[in-house]
Structures are given as structure tokens and as C-alpha cells.
Amino acid sequence: MTNFLPESASFAKFIGTLKGSSVLVLGHRRPDGDCIGSQVAMTRMLRTQGIKAVAVNQDPVPRTLRKFLGDTPFSEPEGIGTDNYKIVTVDCADHARVGEELKIRFPEVFLNVDHHVSNTQFAEHNFVLPDASATGEILAKFFFDSELGIDQITAEALYLGICTDTGQFCYSGTNAAVFEVCRRLCLAGCNPSMVAHELYEREKPGRVQLLQKFLASFKMEFNDRVCIGHVRESFYRETGTKPEDAENFVDYARSLEGVEIGVLVEDRCGKIKGSFRAKDKKYRVDLLAKKFEGGGHACAAGFNVTIPLEEFYPDLVEEIGKHLEVVQKEGF
Numbered sequence: 001m002t003n004f005l006p007e008s009a010s011f012a013k014f015i016g017t018l019k020g021s022s023v024l025v026l027g028h029r030r031p032d033g034d035c036i037g038s039q040v041a042m043t044r045m046l047r048t049q050g051i052k053a054v055a056v057n058q059d060p061v062p063r064t065l066r067k068f069l070g071d072t073p074f075s076e077p078e079g080i081g082t083d084n085y086k087i088v089t090v091d092c093a094d095h096a097r098v099g100e101e102l103k104i105r106f107p108e109v110f111l112n113v114d115h116h117v118s119n120t121q122f123a124e125h126n127f128v129l130p131d132a133s134a135t136g137e138i139l140a141k142f143f144f145d146s147e148l149g150i151d152q153i154t155a156e157a158l159y160l161g162i163c164t165d166t167g168q169f170c171y172s173g174t175n176a177a178v179f180e181v182c183r184r185l186c187l188a189g190c191n192p193s194m195v196a197h198e199l200y201e202r203e204k205p206g207r208v209q210l211l212q213k214f215l216a217s218f219k220m221e222f223n224d225r226v227c228i229g230h231v232r233e234s235f236y237r238e239t240g241t242k243p244e245d246a247e248n249f250v251d252y253a254r255s256l257e258g259v260e261i262g263v264l265v266e267d268r269c270g271k272i273k274g275s276f277r278a279k280d281k282k283y284r285v286d287l288l289a290k291k292f293e294g295g296g297h298a299c300a301a302g303f304n305v306t307i308p309l310e311e312f313y314p315d316l317v318e319e320i321g322k323h324l325e326v327v328q329k330e331g332f
């Protein structure tokens with residue numbers, strides 16, 4: 001028997017206690033591949049155990065990810081009944097990530113499965129493994145350890161999570177165990193080229209135009225060690241796109257030679273959503289994001305602030321400068 005995770009046995013116990021309950025599997029706002037993939041896998045796994053489970057998101061499932069739902073029951077918050085639900089969250093670093101409406105409606109979380117180092121352990125049971133590349137990796141390892149059967153939709157959903165959260169197997173969390181898990185997912189019916197096609201070969205022209213505008217906005221700071229790009233609200237109108245279309249744009253800012261931290265700043269109705277991506281863990285961009293009440297991983301983090309872009313930009317540059325000095329002098 002494979003043993004990927006020492007925690008698998010205790011995790012199986014939490015799942016066992018859900019028997020007979022109605023479960024909602026919640027993901028985070030602006031769901032990404034790992035969020036949706038983990039919701040699909042968790043919901044299907046619970047249902048194979050005879051547990052009544054439905055996946056719920058405050059925001060709609062993005063167009064390019066809909067194919068991965070298969071026949072998994074997904075509901076909008078309005079569609080949920082009044083059962084006494086047990087709540088499971090996946091890929092959420094804190095309770096608020098599920099969205100304010102869902103957080104208020106479901107103040108108690110039974111199980112929290114996640115891989116964010118900043119996870120606040122907000123649930124009754126917390127299954128948080130920050131070394132995992134994706135929540136999908138944690139779930140896949142647990143499923144294999146527990147010898148739970150995995151159907152093709154589950155295998156593809158888990159692979160989707162790992163593929164997107166490792167930046168197509170490029171980020172530092174990509175290791176032998178990740179490939180071993182993916183090998184087993186392929187044996188269970190996952191087709192990597194189909195996943196890649198759905199994710200990366202179905203671009204809308206508007207999104208490419210949005211990307212052009214984002215690339216044109218690049219500003220280099222700190223001797224070209226930091227690249228900051230922005231997306232203004234007007235860009236979406238001009239290109240007929242939505243905020244979900246700017247997903248992963250920040251990777252282009254990081255991709256430049258010599259750049260250590262890439263930054264994406266999105267301006268929406270006077271509110272700013274920021275994303276940081278570092279090439280090396282030593283940059284601890286989760287701590288940088290924390291200065292703006294955000295969080296995330298050592299190499300990938302984000303934040304939200306309510307301030308116009310012009311006013312915010314100097315503060316942003318100043319905080320990045322201070323952060324770089326600390327990294328240089330002491331490290332974290």
C-alpha cells in the first residue's frame with residue numbers, strides 16, 4: 001500500500017464522522033484550477049462514501065474550468081436548501097476566503113483542507129500541509145493512501161489542481177512525489193493533453209488584448225529586480241473581458257530576466273487587488289502581502305486594499321523596497 005501522508009489515517013476518521021450528514025464543499029472567491037479541482041474531487045469522494053455532498057462557490061466557475069465539473073453537483077449560494085449542513089472548505093487560507101455571504105451563513109467549518117502556509121486553522125479539524133504544491137496534491141495522496149477508487153473526472157480534477165498550482169510543473173513545489181501522484185492520476189484515466197488544451201489553448205481574443213494592455217503597463221523598479229504591471233477597470237470594458245480573465249497575468253511580470261518579484265495590481269471600483277510572485281522562496285512575498293492585510297505562500301501571495309491606484313502606487317513601491325532590504329540583510 002502506498003503511504004504518501006502520515007496524516008491520512010486521521011483524515012479518514014474525520015471523513016468517517018461525516019457519514020449521515022449533508023455536506024457543503026466550499027471553495028474560495030474567484031475560484032482557480034486548484035480550488036475547482038479540489039471541490040470536484042472532495043465532493044465526488046464524499047458521495048462515493050454515501051455522504052450527501054454539494055460544492056458551492058460565491059463566484060461563478062470560470063469558463064475554462066467548467067469542463068472539469070463533469071456531473072459533480074455544484075450550486076450557487078441561492079440554490080442551497082436549509083439542511084443542517086456540515087461545512088468543508090478546500091484551498092481556503094482563512095474563513096473569509098469563501099466570501100462574506102457564505103462565511104456569515106455558515107460560521108462553523110468542520111474541516112479545512114489546504115496548503116497555504118498562512119492558513120489560520122479556522123475549522124474544527126484542520127488538514128493543512130504547507131509543503132504540498134496544491135490542495136489537489138493533498139487530496140490525491142489521501143485518496144491513494146486510503147485506496148479510495150478514483151474515477152476519470154476525479155483524476156482529471158486533481159491533476160488540474162496540481163497542474164495549475166505548480167505553474168505547469170515549474171514552481172519549486174514540483175518534486176518526485178508530485179510526478180508520482182500525477183502518474184497514478186494518469187493510470188486512473190487523466191489525460192494531460194486534454195487538460196492542457198482546456199486550460200491553455202482556448203484563449204479568447206479579448207483576453208489576449210487585455211494581456212497586451214497589461215504588458216504595456218509594466219514598470220521596472222529597484223534596478224529591474226521588481227516588475228509591476230496593472231490592469232485598470234477600463235481595460236475590461238475596452239476588451240470585453242472580466243476580472244477572471246486576468247488570472248495568472250502576474251506570471252508574465254515575474255518571467256523577465258533578472259526580475260525577482262513580479263506584481264499585478266488590479267483596479268476595480270476604487271478597490272485594488274494585488275498579487276505578488278517571487279522566483280525564490282527567500283523573498284517571502286506572503287510577509288510582503290501581510291503588510292497590506294493579505295497573505296499566501298512564500299512565492300505567491302495577494303492582498304486587497306481600498307484606495308485609488310495612483311495613491312497606492314508610491315506606498316506599494318516603498319513597502320517592496322523595505323521588504324527587499326530585509327531580505328538582503330537578514331533573510332526571514
Ligand SMILES: [Mn+2]
Nearest residue numbers: 034091135165
Ligand atoms: Mn491552491
